[in-house]
Each structure stands twice: as C-alpha cells, then as structure tokens.
Amino acid sequence: NAGVTQTPKFQVLKTGQSMTLQCAQDMNHNSMYWYRQDPGMGLRLIYYSASEGTTDKGEVPNGYNVSRLNKREFSLRLESAAPSQTSVYFCASSPGLARIRPGTGELFFGEGSRLTVL
C-alpha cells in the first residue's frame, strides 16, 4: 500500500539551480496537487491537476512549473531556485469525482520533501 510517493525526501540547492520533485500515486486517483508548508502559514496550493491532461495554478504558482505526465505521476519543477522557496513540499491526490460521493473526497498525502535553497 504505497499510496502517494514523493522523491527526493531531502534536497539542498544553491540559488539559481533547478530541480524536479517527483510524485506518484497508485490509487487510480484523478486529481493531484502540490502544496508547500511554511511555519505559521499552513499549506498553500502551488498547482493542481484536476484530471490527466489538465493543470491549474493555485495560490502561489510563481517560480514553479508542473507536468502531469500520466494519471499516476505529477512533477513539480523549480527552474531557478530562490531562498524563498525553502520549504516542505507535499504532493497529494484525490479521487476528484465530478460529484462527491459519501466516503470519498479527501486528500491523500505523501510524506513530504524538505527543500533548502542556499
């Protein structure tokens, strides 16, 4: 029961470097999300993909790009990392049904990726 798997778990970058965070889910969910968590600010949505082939901006998309590679995988890319992007990043998935059915509807989270930009 892998659920949502994120890699890498830890990464240190220098300002200006690029990197990609990978996320995969094995629950056949339609929707996938990337959040960042910063102290005192809760989780803020970066990008989400309601279904395969679509992506949309969240609250804090600047400096990030995403790719929904297939139904299972959703990657987050930092093209030119900045110290302000130091954070813990969480990938999540959800059934994302057009109409919520009882027993469904929540987000399932990965364990997080801790990124430090120096």
Place this chain on the structure above:
Amino acid sequence: AQSVTQLDSQVPVFEEAPVELRCNYSSSVSVYLFWYVQYPNQGLQLLLKYLSGSTLVKGINGFEAEFNKSQTSFHLRKPSVHISDTAEYFCAARYNFNKFYFGSGTKLNVKP
C-alpha cells in the same frame, strides 16, 4: 475568495482535559470540510470529514467535529486528550469539487 481560518495557533492543555480547536470557513453553496493531523516530520493524516448529512462527525482517535452552517464553523473536539495527541492540526475546506484550502494550523501541546 475562499478561506479557512484557525483561530488559535497554539493550544496547551493538560492530559485528560477536554480540548476544542476552532475553525471557520468562508461560506459557499458547495463546501466539504476536513480535519487533518500532522505528527512531527510526517505527512498529513485524515482525522475526519464532513461531506453531508449529520452535522456531528466522529473521527479517529476519539475526535469529533460539528458542522455549523449559520456560524460557518467546523470546530474539532476531544473530551479527554492524551500525550500522544500532541501534534499540529489543520482544518481544510474543499470548494468547487477540486480545490482544497487549508487553515494555518493549530499546535496542540498536551502536558502531563
């Protein structure tokens, strides 16, 4: 814009005492509400959810929450906390079927 507000950033409480963690959400025709718990260095786990039906929702580990539409609140309660409940708790709302918004979190510190 939709939003979720958690009114307390930290809540200290003694073991076996009751606790209430407060959450307010911005009103919408269609909203679904959740509470998640995060233990140190871990991801978020679902505690409970309100999708429809009874306004009192029971979750795991003895937690429950009450959906109050008139006050746009979804407060989390537990009648008697344990040391193991020490964690950060997040309230979340799902709008428009696919967008989730989170509160800023409440750190529950249970003291012996």
